Amino acid sequence: MTANREAFMARVRTALSAPTSHGRGAIAYAELAPLAVAKRSDAPLELLAENAAALNIQLQLAADPAAAAALIRRIAVETEAEWAQQKALVRWDDALLNELDLETALADTGLPLYRAPLAAPVDTVARDRFHRQLRSAVIGITSADYCVADTATLVLRNRPGQPGAVSLVPSVHVAVVRESQVLVDFVSLYAELAQERRRDREALTGRMTFISGPSKTGDIELVIVHGAHGPRALHLIVLRDPSA
Amino acid sequence: MSAIRTEAYCQAAREGMADPVLQKALSGFQHRVAPATAQRYRRHPEGPQVRQMAHAIRMHAVEHLDTLLPRLADGILARGGQVYFAADAQAAVAYGLAVARRRGVRQVVKGKSMVTEEIGLNEAFQDAGIAVVETDLGEYILQLAGETPSHIIAPAIHKTRKEVGRLFAEKLGIPYSEDPPTLTxxxxxxxxxxxxxxxxxxSGCNLACAETGHITTVSNEGNIRMSTTLPKVHIAFMGMERVVARLADHALLFRLLSNAAAAQKMAGYISYIGGPRADFQADGPEEFHLVIVDNGRSRILADPEFREILCCIRCAACLNVCPVYGKIGGHAYGYAYSGPVGAVVTALLVGLDRAKHLFFGETLCGACKEACPVEIDLPRLLLALRHRWAEGRADDLFRGGGDRLEALVMRLWGELARRPNLYQGARHLAVAGQQMLPAEEGRITRLPPPLHGWTQARDLPRLARRRFVQRWAAEQARGEGGR
Known part of the structure; x- marks a missing residue:
């Protein structure tokens, strides 16, 4: 395997030994950093609302955790089952979602609410159980690390208790973010990620996912249809900062 | 798809032009997507130089592959992933098959990937008794129909909803419907x-990041996330040029890629994948393999004139504006890559002589360069290919056979041009001779063989009875007389 990599890279090095002036653009790579322009916004939530609407994301604001839990309860009651008769929910096991106390909020509905395994390492028994729950769930609930207003993008990373599949396999995805996690645009997002990487080189983790809207396709005569393979709907709940 | 049908370009192009369903689909698609993409380009805060900035990122990456690829590979190895450097299509396919056999794989789900079309992965897996299911809806439709993609991003644009309805009724056993939501x-x-x-x-890989050691996949349907999250083994294939140096480079390129590919502000899903699942993870594959494919790319990299094409990010924006692609469709290009980028990449991968129709068929109108999110000078590359082919020999993949007749005509012309008397004699003969050719409204409608090809789709202006120098002198004399 190593020999093969060496031979491959030797070919690349030889190929690059010939300099070329063809394809030189007007700007050099070294000059790029100062040219990157971050958008500014006095009202990122309004920007987010506008872009979320364009992507068919159901955006709702919640004044406090209890209000957010009530919104999720309502979504759970209103959403129709797709793959299993019994409607079930699966959620991340993380600080923000724990704060919502969804177990109490959903208690009277009788709907099962599963939690992704938190204890590491995840053994085979826990993994198999999680996969069964995941397949049967109609709603997957996650938080997110960031939400980018300009593109209505959620940024999720895999950590203990936070498997990305919760945002993918169930029919409907509900994401909860704090207002303070809303960034204006992609340039700011990558600046934050770079900052994080300076503190921890593995800050991105092995799996990071950007989600902008529910699953969609236009492959049949360009007609946009939601719910191609992933969630057919995406609900985004922004928890207002206490000061607001 | 690894079958190369570039020699059949002329016949396939005629078939495409004669297909009313294809004509309607192509024109509808181009009219919808191309202007919307152009509008998106204008809305970036970086201003009109945004595509030049993207070009700088890509060219820098291509010229630093010697450091970026090892960095990418080491990042993935450090997380427990495996990386294989494949010199050619055979090596890449063999590696994939070896992994599949070792793991006793019976069934594969696949996200859309151009490089796997290029190396013929599906055929090899199917020959080995392993079922491969294409999961992108467009690709899935084509696989059920036994057809190949005709567009990089919208592979099934040539299929109508009625055709899909009949296909699904037959293959999936559902009641006939022509309602896209029902079919989806x-x-x-x-x-x-x-x-x-x-x-x-x-899966394929859109743009890996060397600095962090991740590949990325981009989709709207979520099929690639499914394919890379649920099965126990994930193999990603990437052309060796599909990498950038720094994480921040993605901030610009993902915006432009989304604009270019589907006139979106941002694609639905972008995933960074840097290895197999960690032991704290409840999901994700046990094994992750990255296959980095050369398959002729180092030869392109070594050629100063053509290196620039490796900046391509396979967004298909050039297809969406191309007047030639818009008439003949993707199948005419006879290989995985179609449109202007296909005319360049295919020729460089399969050889100039086999693919000469592709680069001679494009118009050099320049629309592709304006539409390219990384501003690749496609017209320059098309011209360079024509030049290389005309001048070249047939003994090297990058050289062509040239056209003997054309070479002869050019040599005769050279001789004539150096001898004014002979030239004038030949001109007088031609002026007299052209009277015998069929003409309409003063233009020749049909040249005799072997030049008849030139007038197949256009008329040739007649040679003027009087030469320009004679007319000029006469005009001057008249002008002075009038003063």
Whole structure:
């Protein structure tokens, strides 16, 4: 395997030994950093609302955790089952979602609410159980690390208790973010990620996912249809900062 | 798809032009997507130089592959992933098959990937008795129909909803419908079973990041996330040029890629994948393999004139504006890559002589360069290919055979041009001779063989009775007389 990599890279090095002036653009790579322009916004939530609407994301604001839990309860009651008769929910096991106390909020509905395994390492028994729950769930609930207003993008990373599949396999995805996690645009997002990487080189983790809207396709005569393979709907709940 | 049908370009192009369904689909698609993409380009805060900035990022990456690829590979190895450097299509396919056999794989789910079309992965897997299911809805439709993609991003644009309805009724056993949501739901249900039971997922890679050691995949449907999350093994294939140096480079390129590919502000899903699942993870594959494919790319890299084409990010924006692609469709290009980029890349991968029709067929109108999110000078590359082919020999993939007749005509012309008397004699002969050729409104409509090809689709202006120098002198004399 190593020999093969060496031979491959030797070919690349030889190929690059010939300099070329063809394809030189007007700007050099070294000059790029100062040219990157971050958008500014006095009202990122309004920007987010506008872009979320364009992507068919159901955006709702919640004044406090209890209000957010009530919104999720309502979504759970209103959403129709797709793959299993019994409607079930699966959620991340993380600080923000724990704060919502969804177990109490959903208690009277009788709907099962599963939690992704938190204890590491995840053994085979826990993994198999999680996969069964995941397949049967109609709603997957996650938080997110960031939400980018300009593109209505959620940024999720895999950590203990936070498997990305919760945002993918169930029919409907509900994401909860704090207002303070809303960034204006992609340039700011990558600046934050770079900052994080300076503190921890593995800050991105092995799996990071950007989600902008529910699953969609236009492959049949360009007609946009939601719910191609992933969630057919995406609900985004922004928890207002206490000061607001 | 690894079958090369570039020699059949002229025949396939005629068939495409004669297909009314294709004509309607192509024109509808181009009219919808191309202007919307152009509008998106104008809305970036970086201003009109945004595509030049993207060009700088890509060219820098291509010229630093010697450091970026090892960095990418080491990042993935450090997380427990495996990296294989494949010199050619055979090596890449063999590696994939070896992994599949070792893991006893029976069924594979696949996200859309151009490089796997290029190396012919599906055929090899199927020959080995392993079922491969394409999961992108467009690709899935084509696989059921036994056809190949005709567009990089919208592979099934040549299929109408009625055709898809009949196909699904036959193959999926659902009642006939021509309602896209109903048809999509049928595919969603059929493919979900596949995602949940497949042993292996195969994906491509949009733009890896060397600094952090991740590949990235981009989709709107979520099929690639499914294919790379649920099965126990994930193999990603990437052309060796599909990498950038720094994480921040993605901030610009993902915006432009989304604009260019589907006139979106941002694609639905972008995933960074840097290895197999960690032991704290409840999901994700046990094994992750990255296959970095050369397959002729180092030869392109070594050629100063053509290196620039390796900046391409396979967004298909050039297809969406190309007047030639818009008439003949993607199948005419006879290989995985179609449109202006296909005319360049295919020729460089399969050889100039086999693919000469592709680069001679484009118009050099320049629309592709304006539409390219990384501002690749496609017209320059097309011209360079024509030049290389005309001048070249047939003994090297990058050289062509040239056209003997054309070479002869050019040599005769050279001789004539150096001898004014002979030239004038030949001109007088031609002026007299052209009277015998069929003409309409003063233009020749049909040249005799072997030059008849030139007048097949256009008329030739007649040679003027009086030469320009004579007319000029006469005009001057008249002008002075009038003063």
């Amino acid at each position: 739901q049928a595919a969603r249900a059929a493919l979900r079973t596949q995602f949940l039971s497949a042993d292996m997922g195969v």
